[in-house]
Amino acid sequence: xxxxxxxxxxxxxxxxxxxxxxxxxxxxxxxxxxxxxxxxxxxxxxxxxxxxxxxxxxxxxxxxxxxxxxxxxxxxxxxxxxxxxxxxxxxxxxxxxxxxxxxxxxxxxxxxxxxxxxxxxxxxxxxxxxxxxxxxxxxxxxxxxxxxxxxxxxxxxxxxxxxxxxxxxxxxxxxxxxxxxxxxxxxxxxxxxxxxxxxxxxxxxxxxxxxxxxxxxxxxxxxxxxxxxxxxxxxxxxxxxxxxxxxxxxxxxxxxxxxxxxxxxxxxxxxxxxxxxxxxxxxxxxxxxxxxxxxxxxxxxxxxxxxxxxxxxxxxxxxxxxxxxxxxxxxxxxxxxxxxxxxxxxxxxxxxxxxxxxxxxxxxxxxxx
Numbered sequence: 001x002x003x004x005x006x007x008x009x010x011x012x013x014x015x016x017x018x019x020x021x022x023x024x025x026x027x028x029x030x031x032x033x034x035x036x037x038x039x040x041x042x043x044x045x046x047x048x049x050x051x052x053x054x055x056x057x058x059x060x061x062x063x064x065x066x067x068x069x070x071x072x073x074x075x076x077x078x079x080x081x082x083x084x085x086x087x088x089x090x091x092x093x094x095x096x097x098x099x100x101x102x103x104x105x106x107x108x109x110x111x112x113x114x115x116x117x118x119x120x121x122x123x124x125x126x127x128x129x130x131x132x133x134x135x136x137x138x139x140x141x142x143x144x145x146x147x148x149x150x151x152x153x154x155x156x157x158x159x160x161x162x163x164x165x166x167x168x169x170x171x172x173x174x175x176x177x178x179x180x181x182x183x184x185x186x187x188x189x190x191x192x193x194x195x196x197x198x199x200x201x202x203x204x205x206x207x208x209x210x211x212x213x214x215x216x217x218x219x220x221x222x223x224x225x226x227x228x229x230x231x232x233x234x235x236x237x238x239x240x241x242x243x244x245x246x247x248x249x250x251x252x253x254x255x256x257x258x259x260x261x262x263x264x265x266x267x268x269x270x271x272x273x274x275x276x277x278x279x280x281x282x283x284x285x286x287x288x289x290x291x292x293x294x295x296x297x298x299x300x301x302x303x304x305x306x307x308x309x310x311x312x313x314x315x316x317x318x319x320x321x322x323x324x325x326x327x328x329x330x331x332x333x334x335x336x337x338x339x340x341x342x343x344x345x346x347x348x349x350x351x352x353x354x355x356x357x358x359x360x361x362x363x364x365x366x367x368x369x
Contacts, residue, residue: 010131015339017124021332032330036356039334041167041197041308043230044352045282048275051230051268058264066260073263076270077238081210086243089250090258094196094224094237097249098161099125101192101220101239104252105158106132113152114161115144117169117341119194122161142169142302142310146177150184160185163194164209165201168336168348170304178207182216190245192220196237197306199228199276202284206305210240217242227307228279229269234262283307286351293361294349297368310336312345314368319347322367329363 004012020039027035047055070090078085091097098121106112108130114122116135126133136152139145144162153160162181165172173181185191193209209221220241225231236258239246290309291301298314313319319335326333336346349360 010127010129013131014124014127017120018339020334021327023332026327026330026332030328030330035330035332036352036359037332038350038352038356038360039332039348040232041227041306041348041350042232043228043279043283043307044350044356045230045279047230047265048268048272050272051265054264054268055234055261058260061260064260066256066258066263068256070258070263073258073266076267080270080273081240083210083213083240084243087213087241087246089239089241089246089253091237091239091253092257092259092262093226093235094194094222094239095121096235096257097222097237097239098122098192098194100249100252101159101190102126102129102132104249105190106130107158109156110158111154111156112159112161113149113157115149115163115166117142117336118144118161118163119167119196120339122163123339138166138169141171142166143171144173146173146181147184150181153185153189157189159190159192161192161194163196164207165195165197165305167196167306168308168334168340168342168346169302169310170197170306170308171302172201172203172206172305174205175207176205178209179212182212182219185218187218190218190220191216192222192239194222196222196224196227198223200280200283200307201305202280203305213241217245220245225266225269228276228283229266231262231265231269234259234265236262236266283351286354286357289354290349290351290357290361294364297361297364308348308350310342310346310348312343313347317368318344320344322364323347325367326360326363329366331360331363333360 023035078088111134112126113134117138136149222239224237300312302310323335334348336342
């Protein structure tokens with residue numbers, strides 16, 4: 001019996017998400033002693049010592065279920081953001097909140113609008129959920145085409161997802177552009193803005209979306225502790241929206257969806273929020289150094305407001321083969337073809353520690369020069 005035939009066509013058609021290769025796997029496969037990973041947009045600085053200590057303390061009570069309501073974290077985070085705690089929902093990463101929105105809002109025959117060449121989870125999750133995705137091409141400048149996304153909304157649309165800054169391009173739409181887009185979206189369509197890289201942004205005209213919530217009850221802002229706070233291994237994300245909308249969304253949340261260690265770690269991050277600016281500035285300094293070095297080697301960089309660079313290889317080189325050559329030199333970066341849908345020269349390089357970034361550039365020089 002073909003067991004795959006038991007599943008819906010949308011499930012059978014999914015190509016599962018392939019994460020960046022772990023360091024240990026590359027070491028084992030290629031016999032390398034030292035490997036640097038610049039493929040998954042992680043914060044290379046690691047969690048703060050106070051966060052590690054908080055996790056160690058919380059580990060003593062692992063025989064107990066976590067606080068299902070995330071009471072302490074919800075109230076601390078709401079106070080930090082200046083929002084009503086009833087309008088805050090925690091998730092196992094912001095990915096889970098995206099999944100909750102799709103499951104809660106979309107019935108068979110209804111649709112979700114998002115941009116092509118954006119966070120791949122949007123396409124995967126909508127494919128799994130009644131094949132409800134309606135992707136809109138990214139603009140020629142590697143930014144979301146917000147007018148085209150607004151034009152794609154019709155009577156079937158329940159949700160629009162905007163990735164800001166966008167992954168994998170690192171680009172953003174200005175505050176004026178985003179306000180015009182919100183004005184064009186009907187009030188019965190929910191707009192989710194995925195701001196996983198919000199804390200890395202330095203552009204003065206980036207939209208401050210939390211300030212728009214009062215005027216737009218159909219807006220939901222998604223953020224995470226995975227990136228600048230270095231909790232990728234614990235998965236804590238959250239959504240902020242109108243209390244009535246978030247109250248309904250809670251009905252789809254799995255019990256105990258944010259584990260005890262994750263809650264303790266996120267609370268410790270809030271205790272040390274003063275460290276965020278330094279982390280952002282150090283990442284920005286290294287990103288700008290990488291961009292200069294890549295440009296000197298003939299790469300074409302897309303301006304980034306994140307902790308990664310989307311770049312295109314010099315003429316005559318394709319990204320996939322270059323990534324394989326880097327891998328053999330112990331440097332993991334990410335090609336953006338295949339399921340990401342970008343051109344054959346596109347690759348994404350995450351910002352590492354200074355020595356890791358230098359190693360990447362030196363490896364590229366050995367390959368290209």
